[in-house]
Amino acid sequence: MRAFRGPAMRILTHPYVALVLRLYLGGLFVYASMYKISYPMEFAENIASYQIVPFWAVNMMAIVLPWTELISGILLMLGLRAKSAVCMIGAMLVMFIVAIGLTLARDIPVGCGCFHSMEDPMTWSTLVRDLVWLAMAVHVYAFDSALQLERRFVLQIKDE
Helix, strand or coil, rough: CCCHHHHHHHHHCHHHHHHHHHHHHHHHHHHHHHHHCCHHHHHHHHHCCCCCCHEEEEEEEHHHHHHHHHHHHHHHHHHCCHHHHHHHHHHHHHHHHHHHHHHHHHHCCHHHCCCCCCCECCHHHHHHHHHHHHHHHHHHHCCCCCCCCCCHHHCCCEEE
């Protein structure tokens, strides 16, 4: 068991693994935001079809959520405020997981609306996919330290 813990844990916790996951999640959220920003009314219809968000909040959510995805994704890919960005992405993933779980439990045949409006109806694999992405976000939060631009721009105060 100890042999498994040593090399396997060193590989799994290596900063470059977290870097790859950080770039993947950031790119994923940037990609997901593009269609929603371009077609906010279609995205608003997707949000409304979940039957979770109050009617008065649907349009606001259809405008704010894609921009939050875009900004968080860009920051995560650049390594600027990466922990904050991955926390935002994690919070959005938790929100998506709850929404997908409730929709599946109520057996509402609706597409995810994750990447475009014309998608196949959600299945439990959609929920599992988002859970895997959430695990990736937790991994990035815990182990990311490689190639962050923030470190190049932050002034360091030296004690004399």
